[in-house]
Amino acid sequence: MTDANAPTDDTLRRWLLQQLTDADAQALDARLMHDDALAERLREAETDLIDDAARGALGADDAEAFRRYRLVDPQTRERLVAARAFARLREEEGGQEVVRRPHRRRLAWLAAAAIAAAAIVLPMRWTSPPATLPTYVLLAQTARGAEAALTLPAPQTAVRLQVEVADATRRYALAIETNGRRTPLARDLVPREADGYAYVEARVEAALLGQGRRRVVLIAASGEVERDWTVVVGAAGE
Structure with a gap:
């Protein structure tokens, strides 16, 4: 009734x-x-x-x-980042809804739970098109100092990294460090802003990520390291 x-x-x-x-x-x-x-x-x-x-x-x-x-709630901010990633994938598919609305709600809750549990957005894969890249979001509160390393599967081709930044007026670079050796991932990244948040985004080839324990570094245009994340690519991430 x-x-x-x-x-x-x-x-x-x-x-x-x-x-x-x-x-x-x-x-x-x-x-x-x-x-x-x-x-x-x-x-x-x-x-x-x-x-x-x-x-x-x-x-x-x-x-x-x-x-x-x-947005005063950290969990809401994390869910917003995940929802933006889903929205971006829908845009890449020509604006088509690839799932029914109730199912989309469940996916959004699963994404939020994944962020809370693993401190990283799990690969957001749709059934089509095959060219859609898995997306990983690195948030400021999951930067260095977290209790455990972030984990992600070893990519087959490439992934998209979305990284939260502190200052939308600066340009940034991304790099990855392995055993103290730093390899550039992307340079001269211009931040985007949405709902009070700023982030940079880059396509990263699988060969650059490699496998094993890594350190993803966000570098301001001045050369200073703004923040970094310890990640495990492959193995524990798969």
Whole structure:
């Protein structure tokens, strides 16, 4: 039986963006405490909101509220990075949705769980086209100092690295170090910005990554190392 008093999807989104009145927000808070079905709907509404933010589909007011109230949560920021990667792959496939909407929601949650568990976005592979590259996202909070190295499968051809940067006005280079020897991966990278985040992106050939324990280094134009990540390519990553 349908609950005629159940909040609409729009109401749930407005709650997420703190656009409800205090009275309406408090009433919804109380209901969420004991309504598991509603809590699940809220999680789905949040996934859709993050997906819209990743695609640049939010209006100006909603985008500002999203930045102000949702991006303060590190997990939301990580999910946004994953959603951007999915959105980019969809764009490369001509803007076609390659999965049905409920399945896309499950994929977004799996991507978020993968980030939380392994501190890196797992390869985001679609069934077509074959030329789509697996994408790996390196976030600032998973830089050197994390408890464990990041792991990724040995690529067959190439991968796309997306790396969060601190300053969108600077240019960057990426390099990989093995046993103290540094090999350039990409130079003169111009940061992109979306929803308050800045990142650089580069296609990296499999031969440059190699296999084994590596150190991915983000280098500012001045030559200083801004941050680095320890990764294990292949073996433990497969």
